[in-house]
Amino acid sequence: MQFPDDDNGKMLAAMAESGIDLSKALDVDFFLVFEDQRDxxxxxxxxxxxxxxGEMELHLNDELGKWELIVCINMVPEYDAIVSQELELNTFAAEFGGATDGWGVMQHQEGDDEFADDEHQCSDNCQH
Known part of the structure; x- marks a missing residue:
């Protein structure tokens, strides 16, 4: 799979190399940062x-010293869709004095057994 030689392309290539199926919808987190809490x-x-x-989470990112609004959107992580969503969110954030600060996905997604507890014994009450 070929990707453009930019940050988004490199991120998608790294995801593909790590075994993430990019043809399936994933929860993609877009990060919007703001200097001011009210903004x-x-x-x-x-x-x-x-x-x-999508879902949102707002918190103070101590590392950045900025307010971070994480917007989680379930989508197929195609290059053009990522770029389009990021541009749209950047335009939106700019209206409030903010900007986008990248995106990412959590390694553990729905149906991912990599983090399963090997010692767990399923019972009639299990929800997975």
Whole structure:
């Protein structure tokens, strides 16, 4: 699989090399950063009112010293779709004095058995 030679392409190539199936929908986290807490909260409120399908989490990123709004969108991680979503979120964040700061996926996704507890004995009450 070939990807463009930019940050998004390199991220997708690394994901493919690690065995992640890029043809299936994954929870993709987009990171929006803001200097001011009120700006970040306003952006989160506005995004919650929008038609965006996804989950959000707002917190102070101590490492960056900035407010970080994580927008999790379930999507097939295709290059053009990632770039388009990132540009749309960057334009949105800029309205509140923020900007996007990359994206990523958690290694453990739905149906991923890599982190299963080998000692676990299933019972009638198991939910997995």
């Amino acid at each position: 970040a909260e306003s952006a989160a409120e506005e995004l919650a009112q929008s038609e965006l399908e």
